[in-house]
Amino acid sequence: MRAVLLSDEVYPFLDVQAKALLDEARKTFRAMGLETKSLVGSTSRTYLFTWCGDHTNDALVLMLNHVGLDCSVSGFALEISSSPEKTLEALADVAQLDPGHFEQILANVENMIIERWDWALPESLLMKSYASSHLDLQGARQYAEAYTLRSEHDRDEVQVNRYAANSATDADVEH
Numbered sequence: 132m133r134a135v136l137l138s139d140e141v142y143p144f145l146d147v148q149a150k151a152l153l154d155e156a157r158k159t160f161r162a163m164g165l166e167t168k169s170l171v172g173s174t175s176r177t178y179l180f181t182w183c184g185d186h187t188n189d190a191l192v193l194m195l196n197h198v199g200l201d202c203s204v205s206g207f208a209l210e211i212s213s214s215p216e217k218t219l220e221a222l223a224d225v226a227q228l229d230p231g232h233f234e235q236i237l238a239n240v241e242n243m244i245i246e247r248w249d250w251a252l253p254e255s256l257l258m259k260s261y262a263s264s265h266l267d268l269q270g271a272r273q274y275a276e277a278y279t280l281r282s283e284h285d286r287d288e289v290q291v292n293r294y295a296a297n298s299a300t301d302a303d304v305e306h
Contacts (some may be wrong), residue, residue, distance in 0.1 A: 132207060133182040136160040169278065172215040178208040179218065183267075183274055190236075190271035191225070197236045198224040219282055226276035230268035234258055 136157050145153065163171055169180045181188055188204055195202040200221045201212040211218050228236070234255065237243070243261040244250050252260060262268060 177211040186267040187270040190266040
């Protein structure tokens with residue numbers, strides 16, 4: 132979906148209303164700066180646009196809830212009841228989780244009985260079945276790790292740019 136929103140490609144199979152909706156979505160995407168950032172928020176609410184798909188997003192929701200944030204899926208984004216700064220801290224915590232220990236992550240999932248014979252499975256096997264067929268826990272952890280590393284790099288780059296700007300200003304004052 133991100134690729135569709137980034138492009139200006141015209142899709143001939145869309146009807147007039149669908150084309151108008153796509154144009155509106157592209158304008159909103161660009162107005163929010165989502166071509167260069169994934170995290171949008173305020174002091175109390177953050178939206179994380181992962182562009183990773185449902186299984187990864189659902190796993191990220193469970194993992195972020197597990198580390199203490201109130202998180203849910205809201206359309207293309209994860210809606211998090213927290214500031215962007217606390218969300219970044221939580222993503223760093225998620226990056227440290229072991230997807231192999233899914234029992235703790237799935238402890239609060241209320242309805243894992245989805246497949247025909249799920250009702251007959253013991254809880255540990257039901258959790259394993261649910262995790263393997265409906266979640267991408269490893270992908271979610273990898274996303275959190277990559278996003279955290281990218282954010283640290285961006286913060287370091289901002290610090291370097293500030294240092295360079297201050298050094299240039301100091302040099303101008305000396306001369």
